[in-house]
Amino acid sequence: MTIILLLVATLATIALWWLSHQRLMEKPWLETGPAEAFRGVTAGGMPAEKIALGVFLAVVSSLFALFASAYSMRMHMASDWRSLPLPWLLWPNTIVLFLSSLAMGWAQIAVRRGDAASLRKALLAGGASAFLFLVGQLMAWQQLAEGGFYLAANPANAFFYLLTALHGLHLLGGLVAWGRTIVRTGRSTAARWMTLSVDLCALYWHFMLLVWLAILALLLHG
Amino acid sequence: MGEATAKPLDGRGHAEVPEDDLYHATSWWTKYVFSQDAKVIALQYSATALAAGFVALVLSWLMRLQLGFPDSLSIIDQNQYYQVITMHGMIMVVYLLTALLLGGFGNYLIPLMVGARDMAFPYLNMLSYWTYLLAVLVLMSSFFVPGGPTGAGWTLYPPQAILSGTPGRDAGIVLMLVSLIIFIIGFTMGGLNYVVTVLQGRARGMTMMRLPLTVWGIFTASVMALLAFPALFVGAVMLLFDRLLGTSFFMPAIVEMGQPLGYSGGSPILFQHMFWFFGHPEVYIVALPAFGIVSDLISTHARRNIFGYRMMVWAIVIIGFLSFAVWAHHMYVSGMHPYFGFFFATTTLIIAVPTALKVYNWVLTLWRGDIHLTVPMLFALGFIVTFVNGGLTGLFLGNAVLDVPLSDTMFVVAHFHMVMGVAPILVIFGAIYHWYPKATGRMMHEAMGKFHFWVTFIGSYAIFFPLHYLGLMGVPRRYHAMGEMSDIPLSTGELNALVSVAAFIVGFAQLVFVFNLIWSLRHGAAAGGNPWRATTLEWQTPETPPGHGNWGRELPVVYRWAYDYSVPGAMQDFLPQNQPPSAQATRSAAP
Numbered sequence A: 001m002t003i004i005l006l007l008v009a010t011l012a013t014i015a016l017w018w019l020s021h022q023r024l025m026e027k028p029w030l031e032t033g034p035a036e037a038f039r040g041v042t043a044g045g046m047p048a049e050k051i052a053l054g055v056f057l058a059v060v061s062s063l064f065a066l067f068a069s070a071y072s073m074r075m076h077m078a079s080d081w082r083s084l085p086l087p088w089l090l091w092p093n094t095i096v097l098f099l100s101s102l103a104m105g106w107a108q109i110a111v112r113r114g115d116a117a118s119l120r121k122a123l124l125a126g127g128a129s130a131f132l133f134l135v136g137q138l139m140a141w142q143q144l145a146e147g148g149f150y151l152a153a154n155p156a157n158a159f160f161y162l163l164t165a166l167h168g169l170h171l172l173g174g175l176v177a178w179g180r181t182i183v184r185t186g187r188s189t190a191a192r193w194m195t196l197s198v199d200l201c202a203l204y205w206h207f208m209l210l211v212w213l214a215i216l217a218l219l220l221h222g
Numbered sequence B: 001m002g003e004a005t006a007k008p009l010d011g012r013g014h015a016e017v018p019e020d021d022l023y024h025a026t027s028w029w030t031k032y033v034f035s036q037d038a039k040v041i042a043l044q045y046s047a048t049a050l051a052a053g054f055v056a057l058v059l060s061w062l063m064r065l066q067l068g069f070p071d072s073l074s075i076i077d078q079n080q081y082y083q084v085i086t087m088h089g090m091i092m093v094v095y096l097l098t099a100l101l102l103g104g105f106g107n108y109l110i111p112l113m114v115g116a117r118d119m120a121f122p123y124l125n126m127l128s129y130w131t132y133l134l135a136v137l138v139l140m141s142s143f144f145v146p147g148g149p150t151g152a153g154w155t156l157y158p159p160q161a162i163l164s165g166t167p168g169r170d171a172g173i174v175l176m177l178v179s180l181i182i183f184i185i186g187f188t189m190g191g192l193n194y195v196v197t198v199l200q201g202r203a204r205g206m207t208m209m210r211l212p213l214t215v216w217g218i219f220t221a222s223v224m225a226l227l228a229f230p231a232l233f234v235g236a237v238m239l240l241f242d243r244l245l246g247t248s249f250f251m252p253a254i255v256e257m258g259q260p261l262g263y264s265g266g267s268p269i270l271f272q273h274m275f276w277f278f279g280h281p282e283v284y285i286v287a288l289p290a291f292g293i294v295s296d297l298i299s300t301h302a303r304r305n306i307f308g309y310r311m312m313v314w315a316i317v318i319i320g321f322l323s324f325a326v327w328a329h330h331m332y333v334s335g336m337h338p339y340f341g342f343f344f345a346t347t348t349l350i351i352a353v354p355t356a357l358k359v360y361n362w363v364l365t366l367w368r369g370d371i372h373l374t375v376p377m378l379f380a381l382g383f384i385v386t387f388v389n390g391g392l393t394g395l396f397l398g399n400a401v402l403d404v405p406l407s408d409t410m411f412v413v414a415h416f417h418m419v420m421g422v423a424p425i426l427v428i429f430g431a432i433y434h435w436y437p438k439a440t441g442r443m444m445h446e447a448m449g450k451f452h453f454w455v456t457f458i459g460s461y462a463i464f465f466p467l468h469y470l471g472l473m474g475v476p477r478r479y480h481a482m483g484e485m486s487d488i489p490l491s492t493g494e495l496n497a498l499v500s501v502a503a504f505i506v507g508f509a510q511l512v513f514v515f516n517l518i519w520s521l522r523h524g525a526a527a528g529g530n531p532w533r534a535t536t537l538e539w540q541t542p543e544t545p546p547g548h549g550n551w552g553r554e555l556p557v558v559y560r561w562a563y564d565y566s567v568p569g570a571m572q573d574f575l576p577q578n579q580p581p582s583a584q585a586t587r588s589a590a591p
């Protein structure tokens, strides 16, 4: 449970940092007065969608950290663990996902420049490569199954399929949001909205890349 | 109310939704059924949760009939007894308490109390309810499948949860796990809303330190639930894999009736870690909203500012953090390194400190207050007593050495029913009596309410207090009948019969409550906008019940904290949060 506890500690630090900006030490019963006096601490500023995504990413981190905890505990709890040979396809897949993330970063630049043509191109590239990654993952599964590494044969296999499936499902969810964004580029959407949509997609993409790298590290570790 | 939301909002936080993205109900269906209005969703959540709770109540009667009169009234056999306790426990904890406190009260109170027009993401909010309903239906469907619901116990421990000796092994356990997974997905949608609305939807001037404690409690509980429910999700998914796909995450090598099963090497302890990493925070996910609500009930009905507001906030936050570091106190009897036992016993006892602090502050708020013994106040007082009682037995169970003999006895059943069964339920009742006038415009019938309180309060003690003694005498938990256990005195049978009678009386008193809920809808006295003369924003809405968009044309502006009761020198004995400071500077004495 070390991994999840480390995550909780990290999140707790962020929460404490945020709380420390909320005037927790002031005496609210003495502070009668107009709102303007407390501008710094009233709600506002960042769009709600961005905060929501941030909170959601914390939830997803918790999910994967728990799986990682289970993984490392199960590995040492019995002597039946046989690490499986990672299919070579995972490496090109990783590069594809990295490029996908990069394309999303490009989209962010394009949307800020107001360059509609490159925005569309960048988004299409980002989505298509994420899709390609998913196909690649399925093929990696096939490689493993052909090699006789079935789900139930060993806990290492079971974790492999479970973790990759879960990551893939999350990416698939991201592709839904991506689809909505790309539809928006076809319409005349306010620039502020377009930027927000692209930013959210990009953030999610980078995050899914990080999660994938963490999974990969876990798989390499044992 | 169309024009209220059509007005361009003041360009902050939640209000940044452009006009055409704001939700307008256009038909009867979108207004009352597929509604995106948090208030309607709140009522849907509450009604569904209460209905599920009623099923769990009926199940508790079946258990009590069996335990009280094992020889004469055999309505359920051993297997059914397991199924009944499992469904009773899980429904009560997850589908009733969690859903009602966060989905019900959270949805109703957060937007109103922080001065928002609605939740940050109304559509997601609606989806959250329907996902929850689906989870309930999937769970309930397990009563009707061949083999019936699972009898694994609400803790669902493998290996027995999925072995063929356990009732409901075929379909019941699968439906239970699937239902939990759906519930968690639905909750995540709701939880994101609760958190973001508190962060981003607050009215002008509503700083975090001006929030009513109800919002602090629900907010912190939502954050905790968002991080803790994934543990149950992981456990459920992996157990489902073991059950359906033959993996060995949790299942060790096992021989079942002479047949070796295909499992090997899995660890049941791993499941326990996952379950309790969720399970312990869950206790506080239920308790923190109750703490918050009780603070507001006490302050309002004693006409006194809450004692030590800042300490109350800190305590909520500290409890929230600490509750992630105590889960293994549920695993003392599973065997662990003595140092771990020591560690978890210590953290468990430390968490008692902020909790006790809250109790002191409630009592000090009452001290010299102008206590009105209204129905909500009675329930709040009942909560304090019950919670202290349950908390004290928690000190016994939190110590590894004492827990070993007490574990799996009725003492444990008594403890957790006091602390997370009766106590939060009392708060929920108090809260319903308190906010019903806002939601419906009518008061609930007072005499019926008082009858409901006294029977429930005294009756709950009659049910659960004797269980402590039964536990000390060695009566085990989850036993259908004692049979030939010679070390347990025969007199325990009489005590058990008495408990069962009390359980039926309490159960039927709930019918009075349900009747009151329905009766008052038409016949209750008109409540007006602010019958309790309370300060918080939900009582200051232009309409009662609040219309769509909550606030009419103007969002409220907040000038003071939530507890300006009996302010010296003020004209009224309460100053609403949105009342501007008057010329004569009035200050409440700092506690």
Ligand code: HEM
Residues within 6 Å of the ligand: B060, B061, B063, B064, B067, B085, B086, B088, B089, B090, B092, B093, B097, B152, B153, B154, B155, B413, B417, B420, B421, B422, B425, B463, B476, B477, B478, B479, B503, B506, B507
């Ligand atoms: C009138 C109210 C209630 C009565 C009469 C009642 C009665 C019981 C009984 C007889 C048992 C089984 C004890 C055993 O043999 O182990 C039980 C178990 C349980 N109850 Fe209740 N209960 C009530 C309300 C609640 C509430 C409000 C909660 C919410 C937290 C709750 C949560 C549980 C849990 C978690 C279990 C354990 C199930 C298990 O062992 O798997 N109960 N209850």
Ligand SMILES: [Cu+2]
Residues within 6 Å of the ligand: B279, B280, B283, B326, B327, B329, B330
């Ligand atoms: Cu606990």
